[in-house]
Amino acid sequence: MDIWSKEKRSQVMSRILSKNTGIEHRVRKILFAMRYRFRLHVKELPGKPDIVLRKYNAVIFVHGCFWHSHSKCRDGTIPKTRTVYWKAKLLKNKNRDSKHMKELRKMGWHVLRLWECEVERKPDNVVRKIKKFLKNK
Numbered sequence: 069m070d071i072w073s074k075e076k077r078s079q080v081m082s083r084i085l086s087k088n089t090g091i092e093h094r095v096r097k098i099l100f101a102m103r104y105r106f107r108l109h110v111k112e113l114p115g116k117p118d119i120v121l122r123k124y125n126a127v128i129f130v131h132g133c134f135w136h137s138h139s140k141c142r143d144g145t146i147p148k149t150r151t152v153y154w155k156a157k158l159l160k161n162k163n164r165d166s167k168h169m170k171e172l173r174k175m176g177w178h179v180l181r182l183w184e185c186e187v188e189r190k191p192d193n194v195v196r197k198i199k200k201f202l203k204n205k
């Protein structure tokens with residue numbers, strides 16, 4: 069049984085999705101300000117990375133805390149309703165993420181994952197992380 073009406077569900081989903089687009093956009097702006105050149109959503113690579121910096125052999129994923137189960141994060145918790153359903157679904161996402169990142173590393177890519185909460189709450193950390201990540205590559 070579904071706990072949400074159709075409208076409510078689509079409302080919730082679109083909020084979550086647009087939130088994710090919002091954070092990805094912020095990361096793009098940061099990279100742009102740092103004068104890095106990048107491509108977006110490269111389909112040919114495992115997991116279709118959000119941001120690809122070919123020159124650095126590097127990819128960046130910008131992950132929503134809910135959909136990608138950010139551990140020890142208040143937004144990464146499993147909902148209290150339909151728990152079994154969500155557990156299975158979110159675990160699947162998580163496994164898929166690790167599989168893609170492993171594949172990318174095997175192919176020689178450097179992989180960085182940024183979380184929604186850090187982009188939102190600690191943009192300075194994100195800048196530092198990106199700098200460190202791309203240094204000497």
Ligand SMILES: [Zn+2]
Nearest residue numbers: 133138141185
């Ligand atoms: Zn988080």
